[in-house]
Amino acid sequence: MKILVVRPSPSGEELVKNLNNTGIPSWHFSLFDFYPSTSSISLSEKINELYESKIIVIFSKKSVFYTNLYLKNNNLTWPFHVKYYAIGKSSAFFLQKYIKKKLLFLYKKKIVKVY
Structure with missing residues (x-):
């Protein structure tokens, strides 16, 4: 089973990286992002x-x-x-x-x- 993280970038990507590093398969798909x-x-x-x-x-x-x-x-x-x-x-x-x-x-x- 893989976890789908829909948290906005860049915090969503950071969460996926941390999950993958701990052996929890996950990937990131953001519905929206925040930028200036x-x-x-x-x-x-x-x-x-x-x-x-x-x-x-x-x-x-x-x-x-x-x-x-x-x-x-x-x-x-x-x-x-x-x-x-x-x-x-x-x-x-x-x-x-x-x-x-x-x-x-x-x-x-x-x-x-x-x-």
Whole structure:
């Protein structure tokens, strides 16, 4: 049996390499990848929307990483007045390193059926 890893590059490739090195056959097929934008429509054109927002939803650590990289390179900070919501605990903790605010997130509840 082989494991198919669909995690985005380059972390998906790194996971496959580690699995193969430990004797677990696996291969990588990414449905999408994250890279810094080279688009003519960039974050610099959207930065005002970031500061005018009331709510920011974070879907991945990579989105936090690249946004923080842009903000840092342009001597900007994450807006403090907004409410942040993160999808996933690891994304929430990753975001907390940069925004320095208390985080609230949902814990997955185990669903128990009673017969």
